[in-house]
Amino acid sequence: MRVLHVSDWHLGRVIYKEPRTEDHDTVLNEIISIARSEKPDLIVHSGDLFDHARPSVPDISKAATVLQELAAVSPVVVVRGNHDSPLLFRLYTQLLGPDSGIYFIDEPRDPDKGGVLRFHGADDTVLRLGVLPFVHAGRAIDAFGDVGHWRTAYAERIGRMEHALAAEMLRDFDDRRDVAVFAAHLHVGGANFARSERPVHVSDYYATNADDLPAVSYAAFGHIHKPQKLPGTRVTGRYAGSPIQLDFGEAGESKSVVLADLRPGQPAHIDLIGLSGGRQLHRLEGTLDELRAKAPSVGRDLCLVTVHTPTRQPSLSEQVRDLFPDAVLLDVQENPADQKLEVLTQDTVAEDAEPDTLQMFRDYLAEHGSSAAPADRLLKTFGQILTSLEEERPVVFDEESLLIDPPEPDDGTPTTEEP
Structure with a gap:
């Protein structure tokens, strides 16, 4: 059967x-x-x-x-x-x-x-x-x-x-x-x-x-x-x-x-x-020139259209209708480039971010150099100072311990403390 x-x-x-x-x-x-x-x-x-x-x-x-x-x-x-x-x-x-x-x-x-x-x-x-x-x-x-x-x-x-x-x-x-x-x-x-x-x-x-x-x-x-x-x-x-x-x-x-x-x-x-499925459904997107190239295949079908333009065009709907005279345009949306909001990613944020204080000091040393001490030592010291300030703790350097607890003399003679 x-x-x-x-x-x-x-x-x-x-x-x-x-x-x-x-x-x-x-x-x-x-x-x-x-x-x-x-x-x-x-x-x-x-x-x-x-x-x-x-x-x-x-x-x-x-x-x-x-x-x-x-x-x-x-x-x-x-x-x-x-x-x-x-x-x-x-x-x-x-x-x-x-x-x-x-x-x-x-x-x-x-x-x-x-x-x-x-x-x-x-x-x-x-x-x-x-x-x-x-x-x-x-x-x-x-x-x-x-x-x-x-x-x-x-x-x-x-x-x-x-x-x-x-x-x-x-x-x-x-x-x-x-x-x-x-x-x-x-x-x-x-x-x-x-x-x-x-x-x-x-x-x-x-x-x-x-x-x-x-x-x-x-x-x-x-x-x-x-x-x-x-x-x-x-x-x-x-x-x-x-x-x-x-x-x-x-x-x-x-x-x-x-x-x-x-x-x-x-x-x-x-x-x-x-x-045949009757009239077909199309989502069309592109510039006016790109849409013009697609027009011959659309005929009388039903379309949602998104147009990419450099700036907003008041007569856009009429232009699109001229491109697709036989189609049923269910909706026409414009996507002007000059009004587009940039979607920020982690990479773009990192690229466009303002340099921090340490980076600006590094750039300064790279351009002007240093006569008082090696540049890498200055940069390290400056970084220690910034970190201590950000963490709200006293600035302490390794060299300070030499001032508080001086080393014993080599001949074994005890040191005399000042009154």
Whole structure:
């Protein structure tokens, strides 16, 4: 059986006040074309259909339209992500009806009461799909029973859920006929972030263990926006990633969807099908001449621009706009050299520091010399005086001991003290 895995659309995304509607329209049409061309037996969306729990009416309508287009090809399962509203998912289920071919997984389900779905292929293959939407750390899940486990560590709780789903998926499993897939919206410890995820939900507190993943043919995961394999080698699976560069943490990333071909008793065959990613995100920095050289590669993309100038230029924004007439300039910053504050390092401070008194006396001796005593002896004596003054103690020289305790005469005659 063939599974098309998509994820993290984040419909309704806005960056620097620029809606990403145009970019979503582009990639969603690409995904529909891929589905029609590849004819998967099942389409899995692994969460974050929307960017906000309360999406706009146009975004709600767009999501329904695209999912219905996909459902015309094959059944679609949408697992709720941390940005999605469970109430909206239930409303979709109610409005679209049981015959829509779209299954919205709004909350974790008991393994034998909707936590494992079954889909039949044309060749009598049965795909068993375990589903686990995002679980908030403070949410108690009745479907997974024992209240004594509600306050255990998050990773341990998720691990118990995964083991329960695995037990049901693999119950009476026939590897001559059945294939197993696990779809979830979770942070697996060791994944590489794109830095555009909601920080609290990709913290170490929300990290789950790769060793707890069910032993399935393919694991379809959402939540991490950077396309990548799941951490570890125990289970074949991927984060499909977001279909567009959602913010500048994803600048430069190539986007794709996953096509998994699954055969009973055989390893999964995984293909990545590239997406255009919509308009790209660029951070551009340099002088006006340097930026001019980059202009031909920018086109209609979205840009943050920093311009290095010798001094502040009042018309800089207009000049930059002339360089990139088709681009969306989200922000233009000027970095004038004459207003730049120098960042001091230990080396530069040492180089620029005023010479101390001892150094100035050394320089004086080097230039004028000394007729009273050798220069090095004078410098040593001067240094002793300075040190004693800094430490607020009397100035004492070794020679003073000769005045206080004169040596005995060589002939052994005792000295006579003056009265």
